[in-house]
Amino acid sequence: MSKGFVAINVERCKGCSFCVEFCPTHVLALSSAFNSKGYHTPHVVASDKCSGCDLCGMYCPDFAIYGARYAR
Amino acid sequence: MSEQLLEVECEIPEGSFNPVEPFLRMDRIPHIWCAGCGIGTTVNCFTRALLESKANLDKVAIVSGIGCTGRVAGYARLDSFHTTHGRAIPFATGLKLANPELQVVVYSGDGDLFAIGGNHFIHAARRNMDIKVICVNNLTYAMTGGQTAPTTPSHVISATAPYGVFEPAFNLVQLADACGASYVARWTTFHVKQLARSMEEVLKKKGFCFIEIVSPCPTLYQRRNKMGDGLDTMKYYKQASKIRHGAPTSECSLSKSGEIVVGKFIDRERPDYYELLQAQMHDTLGERYAEPEVGCSEC
Amino acid sequence: MHADPRGVLTGVHFLDGDHACCEGTLAAGARFAAGYPITPSTEVVERFASRIPTVGGIFIQMEDELAASIAIQGAVWGGAKAFTVTSGPGFSLMMEHIGYAAITETPCVFVNVQRGGPSTGLPTLPAQADMMQAKWGSHGDYGIIALCPNSPQECFDLTITGFNLAEEFRVPVMMMLDECVGHMTEKVIIPPAEQIEVSPRRYTHKPPAEYRPFEPDGTQVPEMVKAGDGYRFHVTGLTHDERGYPSMNVTTQDRLVRRLVDKLKPFSNGRAICETAGLEDAEVAVVSYGITSRVAQRAIELARKRGIRAGKFRIISAWPFPEQHIAELAGRVKAFVVPELNLGQMVHEVERAAAGRARVIPVSHAGGTVHDPEVILKAIVEAAQ
Numbered sequence: 001m002s003k004g005f006v007a008i009n010v011e012r013c014k015g016c017s018f019c020v021e022f023c024p025t026h027v028l029a030l031s032s033a034f035n036s037k038g039y040h041t042p043h044v045v046a047s048d049k050c051s052g053c054d055l056c057g058m059y060c061p062d063f064a065i066y067g068a069r070y071a072r
Numbered sequence: 073m074s075e076q077l078l079e080v081e082c083e084i085p086e087g088s089f090n091p092v093e094p095f096l097r098m099d100r101i102p103h104i105w106c107a108g109c110g111i112g113t114t115v116n117c118f119t120r121a122l123l124e125s126k127a128n129l130d131k132v133a134i135v136s137g138i139g140c141t142g143r144v145a146g147y148a149r150l151d152s153f154h155t156t157h158g159r160a161i162p163f164a165t166g167l168k169l170a171n172p173e174l175q176v177v178v179y180s181g182d183g184d185l186f187a188i189g190g191n192h193f194i195h196a197a198r199r200n201m202d203i204k205v206i207c208v209n210n211l212t213y214a215m216t217g218g219q220t221a222p223t224t225p226s227h228v229i230s231a232t233a234p235y236g237v238f239e240p241a242f243n244l245v246q247l248a249d250a251c252g253a254s255y256v257a258r259w260t261t262f263h264v265k266q267l268a269r270s271m272e273e274v275l276k277k278k279g280f281c282f283i284e285i286v287s288p289c290p291t292l293y294q295r296r297n298k299m300g301d302g303l304d305t306m307k308y309y310k311q312a313s314k315i316r317h318g319a320p321t322s323e324c325s326l327s328k329s330g331e332i333v334v335g336k337f338i339d340r341e342r343p344d345y346y347e348l349l350q351a352q353m354h355d356t357l358g359e360r361y362a363e364p365e366v367g368c369s370e371c
Numbered sequence: 372m373h374a375d376p377r378g379v380l381t382g383v384h385f386l387d388g389d390h391a392c393c394e395g396t397l398a399a400g401a402r403f404a405a406g407y408p409i410t411p412s413t414e415v416v417e418r419f420a421s422r423i424p425t426v427g428g429i430f431i432q433m434e435d436e437l438a439a440s441i442a443i444q445g446a447v448w449g450g451a452k453a454f455t456v457t458s459g460p461g462f463s464l465m466m467e468h469i470g471y472a473a474i475t476e477t478p479c480v481f482v483n484v485q486r487g488g489p490s491t492g493l494p495t496l497p498a499q500a501d502m503m504q505a506k507w508g509s510h511g512d513y514g515i516i517a518l519c520p521n522s523p524q525e526c527f528d529l530t531i532t533g534f535n536l537a538e539e540f541r542v543p544v545m546m547m548l549d550e551c552v553g554h555m556t557e558k559v560i561i562p563p564a565e566q567i568e569v570s571p572r573r574y575t576h577k578p579p580a581e582y583r584p585f586e587p588d589g590t591q592v593p594e595m596v597k598a599g600d601g602y603r604f605h606v607t608g609l610t611h612d613e614r615g616y617p618s619m620n621v622t623t624q625d626r627l628v629r630r631l632v633d634k635l636k637p638f639s640n641g642r643a644i645c646e647t648a649g650l651e652d653a654e655v656a657v658v659s660y661g662i663t664s665r666v667a668q669r670a671i672e673l674a675r676k677r678g679i680r681a682g683k684f685r686i687i688s689a690w691p692f693p694e695q696h697i698a699e700l701a702g703r704v705k706a707f708v709v710p711e712l713n714l715g716q717m718v719h720e721v722e723r724a725a726a727g728r729a730r731v732i733p734v735s736h737a738g739g740t741v742h743d744p745e746v747i748l749k750a751i752v753e754a755a756q
Contacts, residue, residue: 005082007090014107017303022262039107047082057090058120058264061105061112061302066090097605100616130601135445146605146617151598153448154607154617156471159441162405162433166442167598169429170403170449174599195434353424362377362427366402367450367597 004052004069006044012064015039019056019065025049028056095119095129097149104143108302110261110287111141111208115148117264118179118206121271132175135164137184139215140289141208144179158188161196164203170367172346175204175275182209183221186242190222197251197280202344204274204281209244210289211326218292225328229296244284246321249338254279256321256338260286260309263334270336279344286332297328372571374398374531376564378426383560388553389414391523392482392546393422394561395530396454400569401480402428403451405442407435407461410494411550412484415456436461440468444477448606450597452534452572454480458550459488462501462508470509471608472543473631476585476593478572480533482546484553485661485712487738497550498738499661500713505545506690512628514635517545517690518644519660523557529687532644535570540635541592547689549712551662551741579603585627586613591634639691646685649675653682655754656704656729658697658721660686662741663710670710670747679755681708689717697724706754710734710747730754 006027013035020028020042027050031043042065044050050067057066092115105111122129129150136145138157145152151174155163160178168176178185185193185207196203212230213219219232222242229236248256255274259267267285274281288294288305299305309332316324317335324333343351353361378397386394393415396404402423406416420430428451433439436457443453457465462483472479485501487493501508505517516536520529526548533544575582575594584604587593593613596602609617610624646664649671650656659667664685674681684700686693697720700707706729709718718733725731734750736742 002082005084005088007082007084007088009090012102016108016301018108018113018306021303021306044082050082054091055264057092058116058268059113059261060116061109062103062107063090063092063096063101063112063116066092068085068088068091070085097616130603131599133598146607149603151448151603152605153445154605154609155441156467156608159437159468162438162442163445165431165433165438166403166405166445166447166451166453167449168445169431169442170446170451170453171597171599174449191434192438195438349429357424360425362425364402364429365427366429366446 002048002050004050004067006050006056006065006067008042009064010035010041012062013039013041014062015041016061018059018061022059023056024053025051091123092116092119095122095149096147100147103147105140106291108288108290109140110210110302111144113261113264114206114208114267114285114287115144117268118271120268121275124268124272125275127175127275131173132177133167134177134179135160135167136178137180137189139181139184139213141179141181142184158184159192160184161189161192161203161205165196165201168201168203169346178203178205180207181214182207182211182223182244183213186222186244194251197248197253197282199345200252200254200280200342202278202280202346206271207244207282207284208287209284210287210293212289212293214289214292218289218296225326227328241326243321243325245324245337248282249321252342253282253338254340254342255281257336258284258286258324258334260313260332260334261288262306262309262313279342286326372569374564374567374569375400379564379567380561381563383558385556386523386559387414387556388520388523388526388548389484390418391526391559392530392548393418395527396480396534397422397426398561398567399452399531399534401452401454401534403443403446403453404430404455405433405439406456407433407439409458409461411486411553412456412458412482415482436464437468440465440481441471443479444468444472447477447479448598454482456482458484458486459492459501460490462504466508469515469543470511470513473509473513473515474608475606476541477543478537478541478595480537480544480546482548484548484550486550493739495550496739497662497741498712499549499663500716500738502547502689502713502716505547512632514632515543515545515690516540516635516638516688517547519547519687519689520552521661521664521685522552523555523559526552527559527561531567531569535568536638538570538572539592540638541595542635547661549661583613584615585611587630587634591630635691639693640695643693643696644687645693645696646683646687648683650682650684650700652680653703654680654705655708655751656682656684656700657708657710657747657751658684658686659710660689660717663712666742666744667710667747669744670751673744673748674751679751681751686717692720692724694720694724697721698726701725701728704729706730706732708732708734708747708750708754710742710750712736712738712741
């Protein structure tokens, strides 16, 4: 079970890929799916690696993603 | 169409929300900034700084000027003022002096603060006015289409320099230092953790504080100069940045594609404007001095 | 409510207009001023700088008029009554921020002690050539209130009125002095504080969830708010809706900008401030303001001695223009004579309001000194024919 989770608001995303690039454990990848504006959005490809550090949330210029630790 | 997506998802706990959302006027999201623009990233850092500093959000006022960064005031769920081009700092001065209890943050861009607003910047720094100036420096006038700014490095193409900029650019941290700012730091939008920490420091520090944040403008600055998109720029920041706390600010100039010196350069103690005012008045007037009651509820 | 006695210098004084104006600001409750030195206005803030530390407030000399004119607005949103002071060249610099005060409905006062222009002009000599600029100087459509004192006593009294009107209408108010009135020294009576009526800021009592910073109540003027009270409001110079959020479309523009102008209509209709004499039987109405009105007074007396039925209409609130009064007079008199220390500014408003029903004779003057009463008399004689 991973330490953290990622929540993505797909419609807000503009596909800049900051989150994908700077996630320290490579939890995310840019999907070939796209939102209603035509942007390719990230999706979780390695959820077990997520530590909930929220670096993705800090990088996201569109407030479209955040990460958090599961409460224990 | 799309290939088969990996079905791995995260389980999101009930009631979980993006920590930035309570700080935003969510009825105005999505914002106007472009894909890959770094302004939103700086807002995330500012949010974290507000949280960590345990600031009373009712007492934090944000003042901005005109430009892409100037739009931050409209999105931040604080008492916010979107003022005229270049004049966020004098507005903030009046606001702060009327109610010294307020934490007044000026959040604006490089053109707004240093071209048209340059005079106000240097005087507020000189006076050590207790305001915190957050400058998103995307090296251009983004909102109006990417014209030359006082920070645009030499040889860069801009909308008003189609053959390349040849004017020397301002070194903002040196300028802030020379004018007497109490706190001077520079980060890029890549340095989210350090930036949030710097912002938290200034929220806890009295005096004129200045943070420069180098940020991409992929639509105009990077595109015109074939420097890639926002992600390419962030990778450049990661590769080219050198953290040098305490470096002499005169050695921190930016260039088209060279090294970016980041870090905290100045953190000094000086009495701020209000303290100086009080000291002088008490000294000369003694008991005749009446404590200022500038902004009041009953007047 | 009554003036705060800490700011009221009760007594009988011998003051010049600039100094009296400063006392007016203090009596009105101003506790913040930002200024930049410019002749012939500087004494207003010099006195304020000297008085305010014992009254309890702040004066800051800003780096230029652009800074001064917006610093006062920051102070207003921080809860203060605030003003700035300038003359022609500084007034020109302040224009953008007068427009900002108009669209953000920031109550504040701008004192312009007019001097010869254009440009650097005649720094130490009077003129009245900024009158149109007071109304139209900033870009776009908006309204302001402008008052014209003609004596140091009025510099005191009308400044208080100016602050009160700013609060009532949430509008920038222009105090249009001139170098003569500003630098003439006369008796000024400052009454006890309890005899001075001061309008408090109309702060909202609605809770933050209900309050809209730009939603007018029945008077077309929204209630006010200040930073630090938990309202988390937004103020912008962009065209905005009732929430204060930018809303840049045709419908909002129409609604907002029309209201900015219309909200002053109650003031222009029936509340215009003026001083009249001898108009009941007048064949000629002499319309003037500021220092020129005192010279015109002499000319009117000389005309009456010659048997010409000349009457006085002294404009005190120049903007919104008292068009109803002028229109009414136009139906009764043969002609208006309009002496001004400019090449014709308010005379155009008189012509507009008269709508051709009476002749309008300007008596212009490029500025630098006051009219010779004989020149105004000559125009009255011509008007009476």
